Amino acid sequence: MTVHGKMEIDFEIKAPADKFHDVFSCRPHHISNISPDKVQGVDLHDGNWGKAGSIICWSYTHDGETKVAKEVIEAIDDEKNSTTFRVIEGDLMKLYKNFVFIVQATSKEGGGSIAHWTLEYEKLSEEVTEPYSLLQLGVHLSKDIDLHLMEQAQAQA
Structure with missing residues (x-):
């Protein structure tokens, strides 16, 4: 068993890639209103x-x-619709030496997008389980955001 790991998942969403990316890159504090059962708050500590x-x-x-989870936003790439978060404090640091989330969206021909989540981590020990449920949390959160963005678009139409 290795202490370094990487997990990735792709799934379809209906929202445009740039709108989905904007929520994670510029408006993560809105996520608690979009998906309050999963995220109770996102606060800006610096920057x-x-x-x-x-x-x-x-x-x-x-x-x-x-x-x-206290995180630093390591990178925002508006061309690739990608945001990278590095966990620096919090509950995940009890199990992992390093933990990085990368959330990206890519436009599909004919509409919609592909959401891509990457988790890169280094476990503190071999006994720590792989973070499958955390990856699934990202998928469910993304689907809530997608639904919210599509409802907004319909309301504006």
Whole structure:
């Protein structure tokens, strides 16, 4: 068993890639209104919303427990619709030495997008299980955001 790991998943969403990306890159503090059962709050601790180097703190529910994660936004790539978050404090640091989330959306021909989540991590020990449920949390959160964006688009039409 290895202590370094990487997990990825792709799935379809209906929302445009740039709109989906904007939620994670510039408006993560809106996610608690979009998906309150999964994310209870996202607070800015340092920097500015939508800027690499900013530090944000997530209060979220994972595996039925309320948890926190302080993250630095390492990179925002508006051309690739990608945002990279590195966890620097919080519950995940009890199990992992390093943990990085990358959320990206790519436009599909004919409409909609492909959402792509990447989790890169280094476990503190071989006994730590792979973060499958955390990857699934990202998928479910993304689907909530997709539904919200599509409802917004219909309301504006």
